[in-house]
Amino acid sequence: MLDINIYKKLSHFDLHVQLKAQQERIVLFGPSGSGKTTVLNCIAGILHPDEGHIRLKEQTFFDSNDKRKKPTPIQKRKIGYLFQDYALFPHMTVEQNIAYGMKDPAIVKELLDVVGIKHLLKTYPSNISGGEKQRVALVRALATKPNALLLDEPFSALDDQTRCECQDELLRIHNMWRIPMIIVTHHLGEARKLGQRILKINDGTLIQE
Amino acid sequence: MDEMNLSPLWLSFKTAIIATIIVFIVAVFLARVLSRRSFPGKSVIEAIFLLPLVLPPTVVGFGLLILFGKNGPIGKVLIEWFNIQIVFSWYAVIIAAIVVSFPLMYQSASAAFQGYDAHLEYAAYTMGASKWRVFWTISFPLAWPGLLAGLVLTFARALGEFGATLMLAGYIPGITDTIPLAIYFAVESGNMKMATFWVIIIVVLGFSAILWLNWWSKRHMMDHSNNKKA
Structure with missing residues (x-):
């Protein structure tokens, strides 16, 4: 289970987010600049909150009450x-992108079949389309066998049809993987389609679930 | 020209290569550490790093003389503890070349490390890569074009160093007579043939370095923009 309760002072507002996620898809929905990406960065370990805690499964990544414990590094x-x-x-x-952090080649093989990018393996990222890039990034992230997956506006650069296909693939992959997923979007239709729970965030505060 | 002494050529090359290697390692390390961090005093530190770029070389040489002279804080320690005298030695030539060329490498490296998306490194970290692995597999290859440009400029600057070298190392034939010093003292003594010879050598070297760098950068840019298949 992912359990976070974080407080962080930002330049325009204070971020205060509390959420718990089982193996479900949670959508953080809100306007640009409302603190959504900061929440993901805190969970990933790119940023650290000022106060609070972040736990995933049995691991505590950050706990401001335990002064002796340093935040768990991203890696x-x-x-x-x-x-x-x-x-x-x-x-x-x-x-090479996918192999970078790969834990289990069998999983990658299965994922490649699901998203259909096998033919691109020898290609460089500059030569593939936006939708293909999104699929490669998804396979690359899952190849590390993560305990949770964070997605920051994953489909924002895609055209409507590709966006729809990629969303369907994400739902299929979540059904296979069953890990907590936190998806950030400012697109209401996408939030409704992908989220088993939708948390609305505005100026750093969750205002509605 | 009958008694052409080629020692300035070898001395200049030897000095420039050693100085470039040292500057490259130190500047790349510092640039990588400082490039994406902000902390109070960073601007002051960077201003100190870049100072030799804007100061007259004689001023840099004077400062080095104070530091490495017999009674200078570093010079005294080196003489008393290791019996090494810096001033008027080949070490002085290397130190002068290092100090004057360092800003060029630091600036190039700093720009190179800021020139790519920081998310690339974070993505590697989230995949479990260590800092060392991220540096060698992501940061270094992505910064390499900028680092190479800095490397060539550093080498060229080290090769052409004159003012600070003269202040710290003086002109001792066979020991501290780099090409720029050889030119100056050849002109001083009225040996224009000798001066012309060394001028041609250093112009050819500098020109070749820049020509090669431009050619390499263009080729590299084309590699990235073309449909590159493995």
Whole structure:
């Protein structure tokens, strides 16, 4: 289970988010600049909250009450993160990107079949479409066998048809994987389609569930 | 020209290569550590790093003389503890070359490390990669074009260093006579043939370095923009 309760002072507002997730898809929905990505960055370990705690399964990544414990480094959190711009390594082929943190080749093989990007393995990211990049980034993130998956506006750069296909694939993959997924979006239709729970965030505060 | 002494060529090359290697390692390390961090005093530290770029080389040489002279804080320790005298030695030539060329490498490296998306490194971390692995597999290859440009400029600057070298190392034939010093003292002594020879050598070297860098950068840019298949 993912259990977070974080407080962080930001330049325009204070971020205060509390949520618990079982193996479900939670959508963080809200306007740009409302603190959604900061929440993901805190969970991943890129940023640290000022106060609160972040726990996943039996691991405590951050606990402001335990002053002796340093925040768990990003590398040790076992959290998959799909960045908004996909962050594919431009100097590596799709295959090398996926192999970078791969734990189990069998899982990757299965994922490649699901998302249909096998033919792209020897290609560089600069030569594939937005939808393909999104699929590669998803496979790459899952290849590390993460305990949770964070997705930051994963479909924002895609056209409507590709967006719809990628959303369906994500739902299929979640049915296979059953890990907590936190999806950030400012697109209401997407939030409704993907979220088993939708949390609305505005100026750093959850205002409605 | 009958008694052409080629020692300035070898000395300059030896000095420039050693200085470039040292500067590359130190500047890349510092640039990587500082490039994506902000903390109070960072601007002051960076201003100190870049100072030799804007100061006259004689001022840099004067500062080095104060530091490495017999009674200077570093010079004194080196003489008393290790019996190493810096001033008027080949070490002085290397130190002068390092100090004046360092800003060029630091600036290039700093720009190179800020030139790619930080998410690429974070993505690697989330996949469990260590800092060391991220540096060698992500940061370094992505920054390499900028680092290479810095490397060539550093080498060229180290090769052409004159003012600070003269202040700290003086002109001792066979020991501290780099090409720029050889040119100056050849002109001083009226040996224009010798001066012309060394001028041609250093112009050819500098020109070749820049030409090669431009050619390499263009090729590299084309590799990235073309449909590159493995």
